[in-house]
Amino acid sequence: MKRRRLTPYALMSPGLFWLLIFFAIPMAFMLIVALEEGSIDTGFSLTWQFANFTESVGDFSTQFGRSFKFSIIATILCLLIAYPLAYAIAFKSGRWKNLMLFAVVAPFFTTYLIRTLAWQTILTDSGTIADIARFFAFIPEDGKLLDTDFSVIMGITYNFLPFMVLPIYASLEQLDERLIEAAKDLYSSARSAFVKVTLPLSAPGIIAGTLLTFIPAFGDYVNATFLGGPNQAMIGNVIQDQYLRTQNYPTAAALSFVVMAVILAIVLLYIRFAGSESLMGEDQVP
Amino acid sequence: MKRNGAGSGRGLLAVLLTLGAAVLLAACGSDLGGGGSDEDATTAEATGEVGGELVISQWPFYIDRKTVPEFEKEAGVKVDYIEDVNDNNEIFAKLRPDLQNGESADRSIIVVTDWMAKKMYDLGYLQNVDKDAIPTVNENMIDSLKDPSFDPGREFSVPWQSGMTGLVVNTKEAPDATSIDAIFDPAYKGKVTVLTELRDTVPLIMKSEGINPDDATTQDWLDAIDKLDKAVKSGQIRKLTGNDYTDDLARGDAVVTIGWSGDAVQLQADNPDIEFVMPDSGCILWSDNMVIPVGAPNPDAAYAFMNYVYEPENQAQIAAYNNYITPVKGVQEIFEQDDPKLAESELIFPSNEYTADCSTQTNPPEDGTTEVEEAWQQLLSGG
Numbered sequence: 001m002k003r004r005r006l007t008p009y010a011l012m013s014p015g016l017f018w019l020l021i022f023f024a025i026p027m028a029f030m031l032i033v034a035l036e037e038g039s040i041d042t043g044f045s046l047t048w049q050f051a052n053f054t055e056s057v058g059d060f061s062t063q064f065g066r067s068f069k070f071s072i073i074a075t076i077l078c079l080l081i082a083y084p085l086a087y088a089i090a091f092k093s094g095r096w097k098n099l100m101l102f103a104v105v106a107p108f109f110t111t112y113l114i115r116t117l118a119w120q121t122i123l124t125d126s127g128t129i130a131d132i133a134r135f136f137a138f139i140p141e142d143g144k145l146l147d148t149d150f151s152v153i154m155g156i157t158y159n160f161l162p163f164m165v166l167p168i169y170a171s172l173e174q175l176d177e178r179l180i181e182a183a184k185d186l187y188s189s190a191r192s193a194f195v196k197v198t199l200p201l202s203a204p205g206i207i208a209g210t211l212l213t214f215i216p217a218f219g220d221y222v223n224a225t226f227l228g229g230p231n232q233a234m235i236g237n238v239i240q241d242q243y244l245r246t247q248n249y250p251t252a253a254a255l256s257f258v259v260m261a262v263i264l265a266i267v268l269l270y271i272r273f274a275g276s277e278s279l280m281g282e283d284q285v286p
Numbered sequence: 287m288k289r290n291g292a293g294s295g296r297g298l299l300a301v302l303l304t305l306g307a308a309v310l311l312a313a314c315g316s317d318l319g320g321g322g323s324d325e326d327a328t329t330a331e332a333t334g335e336v337g338g339e340l341v342i343s344q345w346p347f348y349i350d351r352k353t354v355p356e357f358e359k360e361a362g363v364k365v366d367y368i369e370d371v372n373d374n375n376e377i378f379a380k381l382r383p384d385l386q387n388g389e390s391a392d393r394s395i396i397v398v399t400d401w402m403a404k405k406m407y408d409l410g411y412l413q414n415v416d417k418d419a420i421p422t423v424n425e426n427m428i429d430s431l432k433d434p435s436f437d438p439g440r441e442f443s444v445p446w447q448s449g450m451t452g453l454v455v456n457t458k459e460a461p462d463a464t465s466i467d468a469i470f471d472p473a474y475k476g477k478v479t480v481l482t483e484l485r486d487t488v489p490l491i492m493k494s495e496g497i498n499p500d501d502a503t504t505q506d507w508l509d510a511i512d513k514l515d516k517a518v519k520s521g522q523i524r525k526l527t528g529n530d531y532t533d534d535l536a537r538g539d540a541v542v543t544i545g546w547s548g549d550a551v552q553l554q555a556d557n558p559d560i561e562f563v564m565p566d567s568g569c570i571l572w573s574d575n576m577v578i579p580v581g582a583p584n585p586d587a588a589y590a591f592m593n594y595v596y597e598p599e600n601q602a603q604i605a606a607y608n609n610y611i612t613p614v615k616g617v618q619e620i621f622e623q624d625d626p627k628l629a630e631s632e633l634i635f636p637s638n639e640y641t642a643d644c645s646t647q648t649n650p651p652e653d654g655t656t657e658v659e660e661a662w663q664q665l666l667s668g669g
Contacts, residue, residue, distance in 0.1 A: 126537070
């Protein structure tokens with residue numbers, strides 16, 4: 001009897017232990033640092049400086065706003081690109097399905113950093129892409145693509161696209177095609193069958209995909225570092241600089257917490273709005 | 287999950303308790319920052335026995351491929367030469383936790399710029415060098431480097447190379463860029479980069495406005511930062527960079543940059559139009575120095591390395607590679623024999639006329655350092 005009650009805990013303990021060591025303790029450590037004051041030269045002491053939170057947000061509100069803007073636009077772009085792609089792979093690719101899935105995952109064989117750096121070369125001022133953009137007057141004659149909002153948003157979209165494609169594909173793949181046939185038997189047009197059957201049933205994939213894209217995109221700093229200039233700095237860049245350049249640990253820690261809180265709040269609102277069941281996949285039609 | 291209605295309450299409690307415990311644990315160990323000891327620096331005493339292992343932290347592209355293996359062979363020391371210094375502040379942040387505990391993270395030599403060497407020394411993170419152990423250095427160091435203001439008498443630092451901060455320009459695209467004003471010239475809009483090193487970029491701007499960095503007030507520093515800030519916001523300045531401005535130049539995304547003297551020579555291999563241009567208002571002079579951190583193992587091997595690179599023949603090999611100002615006497619004579627073109631290089635052996643208007647790298651006024659550094663940080667973070 002007793003043994004049985006302990007079993008779940010025993011099973012969970014490796015995971016819990018992992019979380020404790022690599023998440024809970026570092027988080028608590030950060031929280032303490034976030035409430036300290038002082039400087040790198042005089043030392044930091046814990047004075048419960050709750051003002052660190054408000055001040056750091058006030059000082060870097062521009063970069064917060066930018067992180068919002070870039071990550072939301074990138075998430076929407078990812079969705080617009082990924083859905084048709086996932087749909088095509090799930091329903092239209094036939095024997096090419098595995099190859100296409102492989103193609104989606106293939107970029108992961110190269111590191112994130114190298115792929116991002118490669119875009120510097122692709123988007124360079126004297127490159128073909130920039131020439132084409134100038135020819136069609138997307139950018140002015142002396143305009144540039146690299147080190148602009150465009151290049152950073154594009155970089156984020158590119159780097160996180162697979163995280164959007166795969167969950168949507170997974171939920172479309174599970175979809176019972178007889179349901180679409182049934183809709184059509186009931187005189188539903190292709191369009192309304194899609195809107196009323198396919199789209200709702202793929203909602204868990206869409207929600208999981210948007211979360212998997214938005215959360216890392218919001219805190220990302222690699223794309224802004226390599227594909228942007230100072231006018232594209234995101235909140236992740238600020239945190240990195242506060243840690244590594246100014247060594248203002250309290251501000252950096254406070255900012256990290258605010259970022260986490262903001263993301264958590266957005267995710268909770270989003271799940272509430274979109275429905276947690278669809279995220280957990282519990283409303284799948286049997 | 288459903289079965290366990292009451293259990294989830296207990297689970298939450300467990301999570302909260304865990305978090306609480308974690309907070310307590312962290313509170314005990316969160317003693318970040320704070321200066322080192324106030325005691326006088328110790329000296330890394332030599333014992334006279336050279337051997338074992340030597341770990342060196344160095345900037346990239348500062349040494350040719352042959353010097354380290356040749357030293358290993360001659361001295362019987364195994365060298366781990368790590369090029370992990372990309373930015374003074376970054377290496378400081380990286381090593382600080384160890385240095386604070388009196389440990390050097392296995393390193394016996396770290397190479398940092400003058401002001402950072404001084405900062406580390408004042409925090410008690412460096413040891414004095416044992417002068418008796420480095421006779422070659424004492425003998426061959428050029429006289430002008432022997433008594434710098436940040437380290438009178440060279441108690442804790444040995445110059446690796448010196449250099450000049452000025453303009454690195456694509457002379458084909460920007461033939462007229464001979465003054466710092468080129469940075470603000472609309473003709474080069476979006477094709478300009480400046481360095482993230484506060485003490486390089488800002489004094490150059492001040493000099494172009496006729497302010498001597500040594501006499502500059504906090505307001506002068508802030509005004510120069512403000513001028514740069516406007517240029518960044520307007521898109522005139524494309525980026526603030528570390529050593530990677532060389533990538534932008536090589537790709538053609540930048541044509542006028544603030545950069546370091548030796549780099550241009552490396553870039554010429556790919557693009558002969560890239561040159562170091564002495565700004566008409568002068569350059570900033572600095573040195574990178576070998577320093578011995580507290581707790582450094584095997585100081586004997588460190589001294590052996592210092593002596594080795596101060597042998598003119600060995601130094602000639604290094605200087606020929608990196609094209610920075612050599613701190614060693616007798617190198618020019620070697621070049622006159624072997625490579626007369628290098629012997630005449632103003633980058634390796636700058637004449638007094640060439641550097642007449644240059645200033646030695648300085649810090650912001652002491653009472654304004656925090657304010658200036660914060661303003662600079664705001665600029666770097668795109669505030």
